[in-house]
Amino acid sequence: MTTAAPTTIPAGLPLRDTTVDLLVVGSGTGMAAALAAAERGLEVLIVEKSPYVGGSTARSGGALWIPASPVLAENGAGDTAEKARTYLDSVVAGTAPPQRSAEFVTQLAATVQMLRRTTPMRFTWARDYSDYHPEHPGGSADGRTCECRPFNTSLLGEYRSLLRPGLMEPTIPMPTTSADYRWMNLMARVPRKGLPLIVKRLAQGLGGLMLGRRYTAGGQALAAGLFAGVLRAGIGVWTQTRLVRLITDGDRVTGAVVTQNGREVTIEARRGVVLAAGGFDHNMDMRWKFQSESLGEHTSLGAETNTGDAIRIAQDVGAGIDLMDQAWWFPAVAPLPGADPLVMLAERSLPGSLIVDQTGQRFTNEASDYMSFGQCVLARERAGNPVESMWIVFDQQYRNSYVFAADRFPRMGLPQAWYDAGIAHRCDDMAELGRMMKVPHTQFVATVSRFNEMSRSGVDSDFGRGNSAYDRYYGDPTITPNPNLRPLDSGPFYAVKMALSDLGTCGGLRADERARVLREDGSPITGLYAIGNTAANAFGTTYPGAGATIAQGLVYGFIAANDAAAL
Structure with missing residues (x-):
């Protein structure tokens, strides 16, 4: 692939007032909107607040939940759009307009084909990565999650350094x-x-x-593939360029004012503006107002520039908001002072571990999907029974067997800094471990004893851990009868403190099935679109399967571009 003439304007070069057909604010899944619009012959410009291209997409695992897609069909998955719609109707359960889910399914295949035409990416099916709620009508234990194959970022040429770094940069390729x-x-x-x-x-x-x-995978591969398509199409990208306000002509949005290095520039947009600038992950005033005052400051795993600017600016022109209490919640290892939380994914599902709160008791199915886990934590807070602290507890066999927090390989000790900071403890005696955790040690020992009894039987009669195909996906298939349960019989025992993090917020601007931003009265604002985490979750208060957040951003980017092209 040969890249087009330089189209990415680094900060410092003089910007000028300009006119385009479509302005896209944000360079994560917003790149899909730009690609779809360019394919329809529109002149497109992307503006990006940060110095990097890729947004939270580049920091993600890169999964794509794409039911009834060509990728699944080519691999013999046997999925259908009817099954997908049935499943979404069941799990969304009226928490979002049903037209949003229905249109997502309808436009999904065309979106995938557009990405195949406009980018060098190739997709593969992550078979057996179950839907998050596979027991619901239409759910799939085989899963509908796909991902981009490892991608050669050298295709980005001189622009490779502009790709946003991933969440877990490997020390070796x-x-x-x-x-x-x-x-x-x-x-x-x-x-x-x-x-x-x-x-x-x-x-x-x-x-x-x-x-x-230079091969990369996950969200880095997906973002790099989109960026490669943007470069190939000659689409302009202005980095370190912040949205200041939208321009209106009567009831119609006709452009935006942006700023770079303190200089304001006006961009007229003949067909409209697509807001794809992420959520309000790192705007703590908004998070404490709409979600919970107990949330830790800046514990989100979303891009640090996601501060809700686009949501607030759209409200200034009359946009409505919805689902602002929602996020893609993600339990993580509590951060060291001044550091980010550490990703936990399979850790909660693996046998030989359990999670307790400040009372020394279990409070949920540890192996549930991460959004449901977080919703349980916040539901308890609203009910007046908050989870003030939580600890994952495991034994030496667990530590010898599995990777922990991405870079602690089997048999490796936990970092001394964790012990020094009090977020990790190790002890041969379970009661003493409880004292170190500052939980009621008698209750804690009783909790572990009951957990051990249930583990021997293979049935978690308290919370149903291991009942779902999703639970079992990240379990240990060598453990029977339940791959998610094993008693903690012999020490030393460990406890690691956890925090409620997230992959980004997913409440935002109200939007319809055409991605148009809606006013509070439900009427559309002509020329204004919202996708990704800038829009209220198309799936309401649920996470249907791995990659549903990115997938809806891509699909609704495609939908927004085609709607704008038809104006």
């Missing part, structure tokens, strides 16, 4: 997909699966370097 992660995490338990994958990805990463290729 090893492009690991989400499907790989599952088995690599079990490398000590199922070496015949995990070790060959490690060898394969190391060979791809190191071998690629020898050929001048």
Whole structure:
């Protein structure tokens, strides 16, 4: 692939007032809107607040929940649009307009084909990555999640340095997909699966370097693939450029004023403006107002520039908001002072572990999907029974068997800094461990004893851990009868403090099935669109499956571009 003439304007070069057909604010899934619009012959400009391209998409796992898509059909998944709509009707359960889910399914196949035409990306099915609620009507235990294959970021040429860094930058070149992660995490338990994958990805990463290729996976691969398409199409991207206000002509949005290095520039947009600037992840005033005053400051895993600017600016022209109490909640290892929380994904599902609150008791199914886990925590707070602290507790066998917090490989000790900061404890005696955690140790020991009894039977009669196909996906298949349960019989025992983090907020501007921003009375604001986390979640208060957040951003970007092209 050859890149077009330079179209990305670094901060410092003089900007000028300009006119385009479509202005896209935000360079995560907003790039899909830009690509779709350019394919329809529109002149497009992307403005990005940060110095990087990729948004929270680049920091994500890169999964795409794309039911009834060509990717699934080509792999014999047997999924249908009817099944997908049935499932979404069941899990959304009226918390969002049904037209939003229905149109997502209707336009999904065309979106995937557009991405195939306009980018170098290739997609693969993460088979067995179950829907998050597979027991609901239309749910799939085989899963509908796909992802971008490892991508050569050298295709970005001189613009590679503008790609937003990932959440977990590897120290060695090893492009690991989400499907790989599952088995690599079990490398000590199922070496015949995990070790060959490690060898394969190391060979791809190191071998690629020898050929001048730099492979990446996950959200980095997806963002890089979109960016490569943007460069190939010659779409302009202005980085370090912040949205200041929208321009209106009567009831219609006709452009925006942006600023870079203190200089304001006016961009007229003949067909409209697409707001794809993320949520309000790092605007704590908004989070404390709409969500919870107990949320820790800046514990979100979303891009640091997601401060709700686009949402507030759209409200200034009459836009309505919805679902502002919602986020893609994500339990994580509590951060060290001044640091970010650490990602936890499979850790909660693996046998030989449990999670307790400040009372020393379990309070939910540890292996549930991360959004449901967070919603449980906040529901308890609203009910007057808050989870003031939470700890994941595990034994030495667990520590010898699984990866923890992404970079603690089996048998590796926990960082001394965790012990020094009081977010980790280790002890041979369970009662003493409870004292170190500052939980009622008698109750804690009783909780562990009951958990051990249930684990021996393979049935969690308290919270149903292991009942769902989703729970079992991240379990240990070598453990029977329940891959999510094993008693903690012998020490030393460990406790690691957790925090409620998130992948970004998912409440925002009210939008319809055409991605048009709506006023409080439900009427559309002509020329204004919202997608991704700038819009209220198309799936209401639920997370249907891995990658539903990114997938709806891509699909609604496609929808917004086509609606604007038809004006």
